[in-house]
Amino acid sequence: MATQYTTCPGCATQNAGINARCTNCGTILPISPMPMQHVPNYSGAKPAGAEKKLAAGLCGILLGGLGIHKFILGYTQEGIILISVYLVSFIIAMVTCGIGTPLIFVPTVIGIVEGIIYLTKTDEEFVQTYIVNKKPWF
Ligand SMILES: [Zn+2]
Structure with a gap:
């Protein structure tokens, strides 16, 4: 499993996701975002010829x-x-x-x-x- 990093909002340092505070400046880090869910895109399916x-x-x-x-x-x-x-x-x-x-x-x-x-x-x-x-x- 790849290590997730969280970008510090204060100094833009990349912190390992498990840290609650920035290792560089001590700013409280936002909760690591969940991996993007794959959502099927139905809106892109135009019938052929519609263009x-x-x-x-x-x-x-x-x-x-x-x-x-x-x-x-x-x-x-x-x-x-x-x-x-x-x-x-x-x-x-x-x-x-x-x-x-x-x-x-x-x-x-x-x-x-x-x-x-x-x-x-x-x-x-x-x-x-x-x-x-x-x-x-x-
Ligand atoms: Zn920081």
């Missing part, structure tokens, strides 16, 4: 029309659709001299709504819905 929730949610809200949040979730097809709609809307807006501008907001709003939905789900719901079941939209 994508924040990134996908924020990208949906901030960059919705570009479909980045879809690519983060592995939805390549849906991501391409979103960015295609975004680019086509952009072209239409330019060709129509601005009349078609509201179309640009369609993929943007889809991204914002999806990002908010992601962030409001629990980790378990998020993983079940988007990682396990691969729900493509919303």
